[in-house]
Amino acid sequence: MKIIFKEVRVLDPESMRDEVLDVVIEGQKISEMGKNLDKREGRVIEGKGKWLVPGLIDVHVHLREPGFEYKETFISGSYSGAMGGFTTVAYMPNTNPVIDHPDMVAKLIKKGKTEGIINLHPVGAMTLSQQGNTLGDYREMKKAGAVALSEDGKSVLDSGVMKQALLKAKKENLPVLVHCEDPSLVAGGAMNEGEKSKALKIKGIPNSAEDVITARDLILSHETGARVHLCHMSTKGSVELLREAKKKNPKVSGEVSPHHFTLTEEVIDGMDTNTKMNPPLRREADRRELIKGLQEGVIDIIATDHAPHSKEDKNQGYEQAPFGIVGLETALSIGLTELVHTGVLSPLTFFEKLTINPARLLGIPRGKLQVGEVADLTLIDPDVSYEIQPEKFQSKSQNTPFTGRSVKGKPMLTMVSGKIVMENEIINETIKEGNQ
Numbered sequence: 001m002k003i004i005f006k007e008v009r010v011l012d013p014e015s016m017r018d019e020v021l022d023v024v025i026e027g028q029k030i031s032e033m034g035k036n037l038d039k040r041e042g043r044v045i046e047g048k049g050k051w052l053v054p055g056l057i058d059v060h061v062h063l064r065e066p067g068f069e070y071k072e073t074f075i076s077g078s079y080s081g082a083m084g085g086f087t088t089v090a091y092m093p094n095t096n097p098v099i100d101h102p103d104m105v106a107k108l109i110k111k112g113k114t115e116g117i118i119n120l121h122p123v124g125a126m127t128l129s130q131q132g133n134t135l136g137d138y139r140e141m142k143k144a145g146a147v148a149l150s151e152d153g154k155s156v157l158d159s160g161v162m163k164q165a166l167l168k169a170k171k172e173n174l175p176v177l178v179h180c181e182d183p184s185l186v187a188g189g190a191m192n193e194g195e196k197s198k199a200l201k202i203k204g205i206p207n208s209a210e211d212v213i214t215a216r217d218l219i220l221s222h223e224t225g226a227r228v229h230l231c232h233m234s235t236k237g238s239v240e241l242l243r244e245a246k247k248k249n250p251k252v253s254g255e256v257s258p259h260h261f262t263l264t265e266e267v268i269d270g271m272d273t274n275t276k277m278n279p280p281l282r283r284e285a286d287r288r289e290l291i292k293g294l295q296e297g298v299i300d301i302i303a304t305d306h307a308p309h310s311k312e313d314k315n316q317g318y319e320q321a322p323f324g325i326v327g328l329e330t331a332l333s334i335g336l337t338e339l340v341h342t343g344v345l346s347p348l349t350f351f352e353k354l355t356i357n358p359a360r361l362l363g364i365p366r367g368k369l370q371v372g373e374v375a376d377l378t379l380i381d382p383d384v385s386y387e388i389q390p391e392k393f394q395s396k397s398q399n400t401p402f403t404g405r406s407v408k409g410k411p412m413l414t415m416v417s418g419k420i421v422m423e424n425e426i427i428n429e430t431i432k433e434g435n436q
């Protein structure tokens, strides 16, 4: 049966199209786009006042399988993605055991297809068990389906090992998603270093902890020719470094998470550990530079760093609690509210950073709303206002600093390969591969 989105505002950043059209879905693909196509036989979905965009893609998610299934699973994580308008996510390898072997990559891909309702792509670890010493088998991991490499959660500290890793990744044309953090500068810190950390008597993390490794990894990308993508950029310095690096090296890119372009250390009270993540919330000057980076195109991608943790794990002292917050079910609304409705970014520029740019980074045939493309789509009501309620999340975890926040704009429908996986906040559980 065909599905027809009628009179919807089509936003396709790849072709720069921004136009009210009818869009027809047939099987797994977009079959027609144009005016007055609603006479086609099929289900008509009223699109007036709504936006249709390529399905959102998140290059930075923690699904916690294997080892931490009490925080998140492929099932709950994919439901969370679908609820947030995401059709594809790449998940990080800091699991237990670490995703560092081709057999494991293959096994997880199979499990993801059976249990997930959106596209789930594994990221392979750079070193075995993320110990920073021995490189994994990148060629076989790529063959098995890994879309990128990362040591997320930490950096490969030995610069010599890092250089070898980049040379090896380059051979396979795999992007390397770098978490930039020098632990000797973090030195047990739990929030941004400054007046606020002093006042709260919490150990601080200086900007330099991020900036020194950012500089190193950008230099090594230039030297090796490897593709280096900066994860969760939080400092003014890292934006400046990426801006400079891009002038002579097209292989570098960067991402920012909604919490870093929305919040600062000001929201930290020393009690609520849902404001604790790594890297930490910084100062207003950092936040402003991140926004500027988004506007200039220095920052290519918006990624959530969806990092679920249970209530028990988070219910510890500020210095003891784990770093991380969930993001899949708030990213779109926060982004629309903070960046689009404020006029900071045009809708096309905003969605470019959530669709075609992430698809290009991962090298996957997604991110375009065009005839002949796979029908991975997100329908959005840009005008609906609501308050964020974590108890409604599909994620197993509710660790968000955005509880009660008023936002405007919401995903109404998520479609993966022509099938509706979420509509009006209801997840379609019958969609899994085994049930099709």
Ligand code: DOR
Residues within 6 Å of the ligand: 062, 094, 152, 153, 154, 179, 276, 277, 278, 279, 305, 307, 308, 322, 323, 324, 325
């Ligand atoms: O806040 C974070 N949480 N940052 C990271 O780098 C890792 C992540 C996690 O795995 O919980």
Ligand code: ZN
Residues within 6 Å of the ligand: 060, 062, 092, 152, 153, 305, 307
């Ligand atoms: Zn992460």
